[in-house]
Amino acid sequence: MSRRLDITPNSIAGRLMPATRIADELLRATFTEGRFPQALSRTASLVVVYGIRPDDAAVLNLAAQDLIGGTEDDAWSVDAKVRDWTDLEGQRPDYIQRLLNEASVATRTMIVLCTKRSEVPAVVATVADAVLPLASRTAVVECFVEEIGKFRADEALVRRLSALPLTYLNLVLRPGASRERMWTVAGRLRRTASGNGDGKAKPHGQKQRRTPEVIRPVSPSGDGHPERLEDLHGMGEGQRWGLSLAADLARYRGGALPWCDIENGAILHGPPGTGKTLFARALAGSCGIPLFSHSFASWQAKGHLGDLLKALRAAFDEARKCAPCVLFIDELDSVGSRDEPVGDHSSYQRQVVNGLLESLDGTVGRGGVVVLGATNKLDSIDPAILRPGRLGRIVEIQLPDLQGRLGILRHHLRGELADVDLGGLADEVGGASGAVLAQIVREARAAARRESRPLSEADLWAAVPKGVELTEASFRRACVHEAGHLVVGMELAPVSGLVPTGACVRRHVRHGKANRTDFRMVEGFDRTRECVEAILMVFLAGMAAEEVILGSRGDVSGGSADADLVRATRLARSAERSLGLGERLSSVPKEDLAAGDDPDLPNRVERLLSTCLAEARLIVERRRDEVGALSAKLAELGTVDLI
Secondary structure, three states, rough: OOOOOOOOOOOOOHOHHHHHHHHHHHHHHHHHHOOOOOHHOOOOEEEEEEEOOOHHHHHHHHHHHHHOOOOOOOOHOOEEEEEEOOOOOHHHOOHHHHHHHHHHHHHEEEEOOOOOOHHHHHHHHHHHEEEOOOOOOOOHHHHHHHHHHOOOOHHHHHHHHHHHHOHHHHHHHOOOOOOHHHHHHHHHHHHHHHHOOOOOOOOOOOOOOOEEEEEEEOOOOOOOOOOOHOOOOOHHHHHHHHHHHHHHHHHHHHOOOHHHHOOEEEEOOOOOOHHHHHHHHHHHHOOOOOOEEEEEEHHHHOOOHHHHHHHHHHHHHHHHHOOOOOEEOOOHHHHOOOOOOHHHHHHHHHHHHHHHHHHEEEEEOOOOOOEEEEEEEHHHHHOOOOOOOOOEEEEOOOOOOOHHHHHHHHHHHHOOOOOOOHHHHHHHHHOOHHHHHHHHHHHHHHHHHOOOOOOHHHHHHHOOOOEEOOOHHHHHHHHHHHHHHHHHHHHHHHHHHHEEEEOOOOOOOOOOOOEEEEEOOOOOOOOOHHHOOOHHHHHHHHHHHHHHHHHHOOOOOOOOOOHHHHHHHHHHHHHOOOOOOOOOOOOOOOOOOOOOOOHHHHHOOOOOOHHHHHHHHHHHHHHHHHHHHHHHHHHHOOOEEEE
């Protein structure tokens, strides 16, 4: 790559978060590629830069101030000015004349930021020393992905990241983030950036609404009755906890229970689409109180650290004024942990976490405010946030089982097709999330509306995601793979602490969790070197069964973040580097720290994985008949239940 970034620790960019560093480099590239490097000096000049997205104006404004000598608060740079013209409706009537007057006496560079070239007044373009388009951000973003993520980004990922507002990149370009994690988070943030929550894009240049989103949950039927936990399905233990909290809140509102006796904070965690946001709405509905919905992405989009902390505190202040209420914070893992190896960003990370802790249990208090955080990555959250009294309750929102899926379908059908048995459809969609099931019902209704007729069962079946039909060979491999996990898992359960509970294999695959083996972890199990090796053998048992029974292995053991090989590699790396269970005694706090000081680590991990794979193969060979029998049962029934 030809571009070389100025990211040394002593440079301005080297001390800041990715958004500001990228903004800094974009402006440098703009002036150098536009053949006007004088803008980087203290020589008096007037430069207009167009092609600025309104969402990026704030961070580019501050980056421009830094480039020309510091911020406006510094006495030695009071003549260095940046003018943001990306929102012309918000300018004073005399903004053009004021600029010309300032430029006539300025002793350092003045930079004007505009959205379009056509919005640059003719008189300004005439007197300006340069009118330059903002440099393309793709090459800059690609460099930062490689520097922070330690991998070479493909063109699709670079395009997706480049489409985001710069401040959102702080949430994506995080140390240790994989390509899959960046792709997923960027996709969610892109939907946030492209609309205002109702699916309609904001007009170009329109400012984002600054008040929090206050939701009084309503039923999907539109009858005015709120969504309630009592009406939800597939929420498991979370539903029971929420109903208990609703009962306590009723006692609190009636004066029969003091606030100090109420469990006032929880973390909702689980895979995407399982209904964490729906759970928060339903909890507020069951309690009969308003829901204030926020996310760290929206707070981050306000600007720099001070803006984020101000938005965070304002959210808690607003909730306190309306107590009792529920304050919901989505994507809580974006706040990170003070233990993360973020290097130059550690001060930023620490202040964000401290700001949240202060709001959770500061001197002002939050009586009457129930705080719910939602995350897909529980282990990325600072342990102090999870302390009892803050967000100490961990509520897992899992993918619904068969009965849960059936209940969710009935919920969204709102009484339609009451006489139709939907058990077959609920089984066919497999481990689908609540969001997928809701989409099936919406698409079915849309098909019926287009033909001006009532909804039918056939409409639901037609709306089921098509997925991929496995070939006979691929289906057999999947059955053998999961049977291997079951057999090896059953034999090693006393040593590993992982008890297999069942397996599922589908010929028609619609999502990544369709073919799987489920385990129950024994709480408080003695985690020794032997235990870790047994767990690794269970992880690798599917691959071992393929090799023994079929004579080869396929690609189903790798490729995704939760694939068998990836999980096994992560655990082996942790054992060797962090848990004190490897060949060496030296240890580091986290297994995902850079391994530059341990060049032999990959070799030790490879030896451990190879040994465990060989042991798993021996078990499969010894119990080959059992693997074959379970494989045949999976092929016939699709599921095997061991409990």
